[in-house]
Amino acid sequence: MPYKPIEIEGMLKTKLRMSLEEADHTWFRLEIAGLPPIRTKVPNHKGDIRDKLESRIYKQLRVKKPFFHGLMDCTKLLADYKKQVREDPYPPFSVLIM
Amino acid sequence: MNLSINQAYADSMRFPLFGATALAPLHRYDHAVEKSSIIQAYLFGDITNGLVVVQPLQINIEQDEDHTFVVDDDVFLVYGNGTDQSEAINDYVISMIEYYRLLEKNAATNPFDQRQFSYLQTYIKPKTQRGYNAIQADRD
Numbered sequence: 001m002p003y004k005p006i007e008i009e010g011m012l013k014t015k016l017r018m019s020l021e022e023a024d025h026t027w028f029r030l031e032i033a034g035l036p037p038i039r040t041k042v043p044n045h046k047g048d049i050r051d052k053l054e055s056r057i058y059k060q061l062r063v064k065k066p067f068f069h070g071l072m073d074c075t076k077l078l079a080d081y082k083k084q085v086r087e088d089p090y091p092p093f094s095v096l097i098m
Numbered sequence: 099m100n101l102s103i104n105q106a107y108a109d110s111m112r113f114p115l116f117g118a119t120a121l122a123p124l125h126r127y128d129h130a131v132e133k134s135s136i137i138q139a140y141l142f143g144d145i146t147n148g149l150v151v152v153q154p155l156q157i158n159i160e161q162d163e164d165h166t167f168v169v170d171d172d173v174f175l176v177y178g179n180g181t182d183q184s185e186a187i188n189d190y191v192i193s194m195i196e197y198y199r200l201l202e203k204n205a206a207t208n209p210f211d212q213r214q215f216s217y218l219q220t221y222i223k224p225k226t227q228r229g230y231n232a233i234q235a236d237r238d
Contacts, residue, residue, distance in 0.1 A: 023196040027196065027200060029200075035210075036214065050163045052162040052168045053179050059175055060177075091175070
């Protein structure tokens with residue numbers, strides 16, 4: 001079942017403890033020591049987030065779909081997320097930090 | 099083939115877009131998209147009063163299950179979405195401008211953001227000092 005933007009925002013704020021960044025869109029930021037800041041944007045609309053759009057969000061979070069769904073469905077915690085992006089970020093940070 | 103680049107603004111929904119293969123302007127690409135296909139194009143030139151894309155930035159245009167559109171790039175992972183392609187591209191450009199400003203703001207205090215901002219500036223730069231001042235005034 002597709003998630004709604006408000007559900008994803010809730011997960012980012014409460015579970016991942018991401019902070020809001022000032023912009024017209026809703027941007028979230030998480031700093032993990034030794035890693036580049038993780039930024040993600042949540043769409044402004046209120047409808048369901050479909051597969052293609054959802055994939056852009058978990059890509060920005062550096063995880064794959066099953067892990068993202070684990071975060072959304074409460075089988076993954078903040079500690080799991082930090083471990084995941086430290087050990088196996090996807091896509092890897094090296095793609096961006098040249 | 100006419101490849102002229104027009105002045106474009108984030109709120110006008112007109113951007114200099116070129117097809118990835120033939121570098122043809124994508125005036126009629128809305129008729130060419132099939133479900134689940136990805137169109138690749140390049141963003142290049144002015145994207146707002148103060149910023150210009152100085153190195154062609156490849157973007158992917160894709161249709162979702164609900165027939166809305168998602169536009170993203172594979173370099174900075176910025177995306178935009180909308181009910182049609184123009185709206186999605188417009189949203190992408192606005193998101194990219196926001197991303198530029200977020201990095202610019204944090205570059206002074208975070209070395210990762212500083213490096214990423216430097217890399218982003220190989221693609222996007224203030225057009226002129228005057229444009230840069232306009233951005234700063236807009237932010238204030």
